[in-house]
Amino acid sequence: MRIAFVGKRAAMKTFCAHHLYKRRGFKRMQLDDGVTSIIRNMYTYRLHKRVTWERRVEMYDALYKLDPNIHIDYLLSKLSITTRDVVVPDVRYINEVEKLVAAGFIIVRVNTSQTRVHIKGIKSASAGTVKLQEYYGHNFDAYPVSYSIIADDRDKTRLMLDNILEKERNKLT
Secondary structure (H helix, E strand, C coil): CEEEEECCCCCCHHHHHHHHHHHHCCEECCCCHHHHHHHHHHHCCCCCCCCCHHHHHHHHHHHHHHCCCHHHHHHHHHHCCCCCCEEECCCCEHHHHHHHHHCCCEEEEEECCCCCCCHHHHHHCCCCEHHHHHHHHCCHHHCCCCEEEECCCHHHHHHHHHHHHHHHHHHHC
């Protein structure tokens, strides 16, 4: 089973992916894994020094402008060597969503009822991002989604994710 999460920043996508990783044994793969590797090699980070998410997003967007398929193609090549269930929490661009759907991923939109405005992220987002689509468009037909959940409470979110897994596993049998 392959699941990818989309939605606004701070909508608990990482929490959802962590739940599937810890409780359900999914392998967690991120589209920015290659970016982290590039940054570590180019800037010679110390062994345990963490690359900040701001730096990863800046590099991610810069590489995307050079080649819109670089991140998704890297992830899809890594998928060919795993047999485990996979979860991807950081889908940013609509073309990535479309390629993941074509690769058999279940797309889950994670949203929150709390109003959170992150203007910094919106101003720096590149055209074609899911973030801009969610923030300005309110037209979710632009990219396909299998499920949509409201993640306000951790326990309810876990329950919703488990229900989605159960429905999808029942489809397979």
